[in-house]
Amino acid sequence: MTAITSAAEQLSATTLLRFATAGSVDDGKSTLVGRLLHDSKSVLTDQLEAVTTASLSRGQDTPDLALLTDGLRAEREQGITIDVAYRYFATARRRFILADTPGHVQYTRNMVTGASTAELAVVLVDARNGVVEQTRRHAAVAALLRVPHVVLAVNKMDLVDYAEHVFAAIAEEFTSYAASLGVPEITAIPISALAGDNVVDPSANMDWYGGPTVLEHLETVPVSHDLTSCHARLPVQYVIRPQTADHPDYRGYAGQIAAGTFRIGERVTVLPSGRTSRIKGIDLLGQAVDIAWTPHSVTLLLEDDIDISRGDLIVPSDDAPATxxxxxxxxxxxxxxxxxxxxxxxxxxxxxxxxxxxxxxxxxxxxxxxxxxxxxxxxxxxxxxxxxxxxxxxxxxxxxxxxxxxxxxxxxxxxxxxxxxxxxxGDSFATTAKAVQTTDSTEDAGWDF
Missing domain, CATH: 2.40.30.10 (Translation factors)
Known part of the structure; x- marks a missing residue:
């Protein structure tokens, strides 16, 4: 029991990194993810047996690790990823949620889904093809979604004889392009997902490379976007009025804290009405607490009786956004x-x-x-x-x-x-997108605003 408790405490103490993989078709994204899961001992025996069986049925001599993520029948038949496959795994240093996103141009929209919550994006490039249009598209989407860390994984280095000059040229071209988009941090790593070079273990075939492996970088990259330090925001999901004998006047406003921290006694404003009050109580998991932060799901109790409903936004009065x-x-x-x-x-x-x-x-x-x-x-x-x-x-x-x-x-x-x-x-690339004031109106019954 002590060992189990200790392991649970160790896991809860590790940080969580959400990351997404992207790249052109056949660049090896699914194989990289499969190799990452396999070599980090994050694949269950029955999963590996199922992949082995599926690979043999397709005439392959060795397990196709891409099948660990390409779970849809259509994906297996076509050999491409057409949906976002999510996987959860952990090492002793960090927990991970990864999204293996599609590579085909017609599924670029799926990358938006996968990368929208990611703190790191791994963009794969086939060493034989270099930076292509879809590579630039994925870099642009990562910049648009403000993913703070981007890893360029130059894959299939085994097919170019592990040549350093090939990697250097691709890394220079991609880094220049991504930097022009405003990507704050770019790390280039030469790999072979199929052979396992520089995925989990350092490659003996590329002694000229002295940087981290993919897993080492994932374990050590700082998770810089701390939502607890952002503007405090609570979107109201539900108004709780139990009307019980024990709590005849209970009125709580429940929701998940989207960002920031709330404290008892803090003056808050309800938007869009603009009405103000103070927090007199915070209920978290049925217990009263003095403070709560993202991503806690809480119920706030206010000093004043204010008309609040689902969709309203509770914010600190000294940090309220304009409507x-x-x-x-x-x-x-x-x-x-x-x-x-x-x-x-x-x-x-x-x-x-x-x-x-x-x-x-x-x-x-x-x-x-x-x-x-x-x-x-x-x-x-x-x-x-x-x-x-x-x-x-x-x-x-x-x-x-x-x-x-x-x-x-x-x-x-x-x-x-x-x-x-x-x-x-807000601003994106060189264009500043901001709220603007206009007096235009639309003459159409039911949509007259």
Whole structure:
């Protein structure tokens, strides 16, 4: 029992790193992830047996480690990843949640899903092909989503005789491009996922490389984005009024703290109404506490009786964001149906969903040279562009650079609930997207705002 308790305490003390893998088709992403899981002893015996059986049925002599992540039947048949495969594993130094994202250009939108919460992105490049258009696209998406750390894994070095000059040329080209996007930290590692070179163990074939292996870097990279130090935000999910004899006047506002820390006695403001009060109590897992922070799910009790409902945002009064109905932001279009000017949509921000209209699409980003295509009129699947949206009700958005939780939103088709686009408020690349004031109105019954 003592050993079990000690192991549990050790695991809870380790930090958590969320990371995503990306790259072009056949660059070896799934094989890298499989090798990472296999060599770090994170694969169960029955999983390895299932992979071995599947590999033999396909005529392969050795286990295809890519099958550890390519779980969909269609992926196995095509030999490509077409969905985001999540895997959880841990070493003695750190816990990991990894997202193996698609490489094909038509699934770039899936990378947005996988990398949206990542603190590190591993971008693979085939050493034989070098940096290609999809490589630049993935670097741009990582920059757009403000992933703080990017690893360039130059794979299949065994197929270029482990040549140092090949790695150096690719690393220089990618680093220059990613730096121009504003990626703060880039680490280049030469690997062979198939042979295991520099994935978990150092390679004997590349003695000219003195940097970390992939796993070593994942275990030691600083997790710099500490949400507990961000602007405190609590999106209200539910209003609790038990109406019991023990608590006849209980009124609590429940939700998961999106960022920051809340304390008893702190003056808070409820948005968008702007009403203020003080925190008189915090309930966490049925217990009263004096302080709570992200990602705790809590219930706040306020001193004053305020009209608060699902979708409202509770924030510190001295750190309240401005509210606006006119939002300009960068979006990645993820639906098969296009997003067009004048389209009626729903905008979901944290727990609040409001009606909105796409007022303008000022530009679409061309990822190969980062040029802006002005006034495209619409965005199609995998497009990244700047949009101006007017909402029926005011919203309180932070800059995405300050908070990925409260600086992001979704555009949804009101007819069938399809997610159309993922939006990021605030500056992106060289374009500053900010809330703007306008007096325009839309003359249409039911959408007149």
């Amino acid at each position: 606006t109905q006119d939002i300009e932001a960068t979006v990645c279009h993820v639906a098969d149906q296009p997003l067009t000017v004048g389209q009626r949509v729903l905008l979901k921000h944290t727990t609040r969903t409001v009606k909105a209209i796409v007022k303008e699409i000022p530009s679409r980003l061309t990822l190969d040279d980062l040029s802006q295509h002005p006034e495209p009129g619409r965005l199609v699947a995998n497009d990244i562009g700047l949009v101006k949206v007017r909402t029926a009700e005011p919203l309180a958005l932070d800059s995405y650079a300050d908070s990925r939780r409260t600086g992001s939103f979704l555009l949804i088709d009101p007819a069938d609930g399809t997610t159309l686009a993922a939006g990021m408020a």
